[in-house]
Amino acid sequence: MKGMARKQRGETVKKFINGPETLEADIIRGLALSKPGLLRQLPDCNVLVRQTLKRRDKVSLLFGCGSGHEPAPGGYVGYGMLDAAVPGKIFSSPTPDKILKGIKEVQTEAGVLCLIVNYTGDVLNFRMAMEMAKMEGIAVESVIVADDVATQKGKSVGQRGLAGVVLVMKIAGAEAEMGTDLYGVKEVAKWAASGLRSVGVACRPCIIPSDGEPSFELGEMEMEIGMGIHGEPGVMRCDMMNARDTARQMLELILLDCNYENSEVVVLINGLGGTPIMELYVINEFVHQYLAEQGIVIYDTMIGNYMTSMEMGGFSISLMRVDPHLKALYDAAAVTPVIRR
Amino acid sequence: MKGMARKQRGETVKKFINGPETLEADIIRGLALSKPGLLRQLPDCNVLVRQTLKRRDKVSLLFGCGSGHEPAPGGYVGYGMLDAAVPGKIFSSPTPDKILKGIKEVQTEAGVLCLIVNYTGDVLNFRMAMEMAKMEGIAVESVIVADDVATQKGKSVGQRGLAGVVLVMKIAGAEAEMGTDLYGVKEVAKWAASGLRSVGVACRPCIIPSDGEPSFELGEMEMEIGMGIHGEPGVMRCDMMNARDTARQMLELILLDCNYENSEVVVLINGLGGTPIMELYVINEFVHQYLAEQGIVIYDTMIGNYMTSMEMGGFSISLMRVDPHLKALYDAAAVTPVIRR
Numbered sequence: 269m270k271g272m273a274r275k276q277r278g279e280t281v282k283k284f285i286n287g288p289e290t291l292e293a294d295i296i297r298g299l300a301l302s303k304p305g306l307l308r309q310l311p312d313c314n315v316l317v318r319q320t321l322k323r324r325d326k327v328s329l330l331f332g333c334g335s336g337h338e339p340a341p342g343g344y345v346g347y348g349m350l351d352a353a354v355p356g357k358i359f360s361s362p363t364p365d366k367i368l369k370g371i372k373e374v375q376t377e378a379g380v381l382c383l384i385v386n387y388t389g390d391v392l393n394f395r396m397a398m399e400m401a402k403m404e405g406i407a408v409e410s411v412i413v414a415d416d417v418a419t420q421k422g423k424s425v426g427q428r429g430l431a432g433v434v435l436v437m438k439i440a441g442a443e444a445e446m447g448t449d450l451y452g453v454k455e456v457a458k459w460a461a462s463g464l465r466s467v468g469v470a471c472r473p474c475i476i477p478s479d480g481e482p483s484f485e486l487g488e489m490e491m492e493i494g495m496g497i498h499g500e501p502g503v504m505r506c507d508m509m510n511a512r513d514t515a516r517q518m519l520e521l522i523l524l525d526c527n528y529e530n531s532e533v534v535v536l537i538n539g540l541g542g543t544p545i546m547e548l549y550v551i552n553e554f555v556h557q558y559l560a561e562q563g564i565v566i567y568d569t570m571i572g573n574y575m576t577s578m579e580m581g582g583f584s585i586s587l588m589r590v591d592p593h594l595k596a597l598y599d600a601a602a603v604t605p606v607i608r609r
Numbered sequence: 610m611k612g613m614a615r616k617q618r619g620e621t622v623k624k625f626i627n628g629p630e631t632l633e634a635d636i637i638r639g640l641a642l643s644k645p646g647l648l649r650q651l652p653d654c655n656v657l658v659r660q661t662l663k664r665r666d667k668v669s670l671l672f673g674c675g676s677g678h679e680p681a682p683g684g685y686v687g688y689g690m691l692d693a694a695v696p697g698k699i700f701s702s703p704t705p706d707k708i709l710k711g712i713k714e715v716q717t718e719a720g721v722l723c724l725i726v727n728y729t730g731d732v733l734n735f736r737m738a739m740e741m742a743k744m745e746g747i748a749v750e751s752v753i754v755a756d757d758v759a760t761q762k763g764k765s766v767g768q769r770g771l772a773g774v775v776l777v778m779k780i781a782g783a784e785a786e787m788g789t790d791l792y793g794v795k796e797v798a799k800w801a802a803s804g805l806r807s808v809g810v811a812c813r814p815c816i817i818p819s820d821g822e823p824s825f826e827l828g829e830m831e832m833e834i835g836m837g838i839h840g841e842p843g844v845m846r847c848d849m850m851n852a853r854d855t856a857r858q859m860l861e862l863i864l865l866d867c868n869y870e871n872s873e874v875v876v877l878i879n880g881l882g883g884t885p886i887m888e889l890y891v892i893n894e895f896v897h898q899y900l901a902e903q904g905i906v907i908y909d910t911m912i913g914n915y916m917t918s919m920e921m922g923g924f925s926i927s928l929m930r931v932d933p934h935l936k937a938l939y940d941a942a943a944v945t946p947v948i949r950r
Binding site: 282283284285286287291294295296297298299301302303335336338339343469471472474489491508510511512514541542543544545546547548549550551552553554556569570571572573576578579581583605606608609 | 623624625626627628632635636637638639640642643644676677679680684810812813815830832849851852853855882883884885886887888889890891892893894895897910911912913914917919920922924946947949950
């Protein structure tokens with residue numbers, strides 16, 4: 269294959285990559301090279317860890333998810349956030365042996381906390397890696413983040429994870445820097461996750477590099493509210509709506525699931541990779557207006573591409589309830605490739 | 610029109626906006642609402658200025674460009690960068706009266722420096738606004754940034770501006786915070802711009818919201834090296850190449866135009882809005898390898914969507930030569946919606 273353009277099912281795949289075989293490795297090397305003072309790639313595997321020396325009394329924070337969600341997970345490695353990022357293949361959970369490598373590399377006397385987005389493969393692989401780590405005497409705990417309100421209730425797997433996990437990384441990472449013990453960091457991560465809700469919308473699929481297939485199919489005028497970050501089914505497929513109507517539908521879903529009345533929240537408006545930042549600003553204009561009408565106070569707003577699905581068109585809205593302690597952790601210093609405070 | 614999906618020339622326009630009529634205002638309001646502690650929108654116009662009080666002895670820095678390039682210009686307003694951002698209509702220079710409003714709002718005893726990307730409309734409108742400001746007794750100077758090496762030489766308009774202007778904002782903004790006078794800030798901005806070169810590549814057009822037309826047309830397998838951020842013609846249209854070959858072609862163009870031998874540089878890999886961050890990391894892997902082979906030392910690398918063209922597919926590479934003084938300014942504190950140090 270000369271270049272990366274191939275025609276499949278009438279879709280042209282135009283990607284600036286060197287081929288699907290080396291993709292995950294190329295991504296990690298490119299990210300590690302961009303911030304050699306912050307990140308280090310483990311030899312012979314695509315795990316990224318903090319460049320700074322380990323503090324033996326600090327809980328280490330580890331997050332892993334499939335590749336294709338860049339800048340997650342590696343873009344959040346650094347002071348005040350992650351100690352290790354373990355990416356899998358495109359849209360696939362990292363394998364237990366890779367997760368274990370990450371855990372062993374960053375383990376300290378204080379232990380390791382793993383953050384997991386709630387997908388079956390991720391939960392299973394992390395559980396297996398944690399069992400193996402425990403057999404080697406490492407103290408390891410986990411928190412599952414399941415912020416997607418659009419997942420159908422009653423299913424045994426529960427709600428999926430969306431971009432909200434980035435906020436949990438910020439909170440747990442800041443708590444860990446304070447020297448809090450493993451159970452303390454776990455409790456604050458669970459507390460943050462308990463007040464966290466997200467919902468996504470998609471209007472264009474991404475193309476899976478290995479086979480050139482779109483991640484889902486939508487009609488030429490259609491969008492889907494509640495779609496997951498790998499193209500999992502949402503709750504409503506409809507004709508394209510304008511920004512206001514789309515955001516209203518999404519916020520209604522969130523507020524049906526969680527009562528934020530009289531709360532302060534952090535808002536995260538996350539682009540999926542193919543939607544311009546311009547549109548995220550337009551969405552934010554209505555989000556602020558709508559939440560004000562509901563008596564919900566916005567503490568801060570993050571807008572950008574924080575957890576993507578390659579070139580998928582769409583975005584997600586996340587709300588995280590914050591109390592004085594969570595605000596302090598949210599505002600605390602962080603030095604990572606993507607988030608700095 | 611019910612939603613924002615319209616079919617034109619076989620292209621489906623799917624945008625999360627509220628309509629082309631209010632688009633520029635919606636963008637600015639959405640951005641201003643996201644960081645009320647940093648930004649303030651001037652009443653009755655879409656100009657953004659710093660929320661913090663003016664220091665009478667500090668040169669104010671102003672930048673303006675068309676809308677559609679978000680997060681530019683508004684995302685760079687704040688401590689250590691811009692005092693005012695003046696966006697125009699989509700892909701159109703801001704009008705002289707708007708630029709003048711911005712200049713008058715942020716003027717201080719130390720004067721105002723305007724950064725201009727080298728497009729005919731921008732240069733003319735800024736000149737007119739500056740003339741009017743001078744007639745009102747305001748000390749105002751400008752620096753034109755023309756970093757695009759792909760523009761055909763010999764044309765009277767000179768080289769176009771690309772994403773490199775973001776680096777000049779960082780440098781000039783930091784110098785201004787030091788209390789340097791207007792001519793000193795202008796000199797350092799010119800010095801930074803003199804060692805700055807960029808080149809872009811595009812593989813998918815963006816759709817102009819007002820008429821639903823694509824900004825340019827490319828074949829299903831084609832890409833174009835050297836294309837400008839509004840779809841201006843580049844220097845080479847060819848079949849899609851892989852990441853390595855694309856980056857090599859681009860870097861060769863830059864190094865033909867400017868000798869970086871034995872230099873240290875800041876690298877900026879800028880996504881145009883529709884290209885996933887994943888691909889920018891893959892590109893960066895080769896950029897580092899190639900520059901190392903050329904004996905060019907990389908001081909720091911920025912990767913992300915800093916100056917976009919809505920959902921255009923493609924990216925640009927910029928190199929800025931840095932000496933000890935420019936490194937200090939590059940690293941100096943900044944608090945803006947997009948760049949924090």
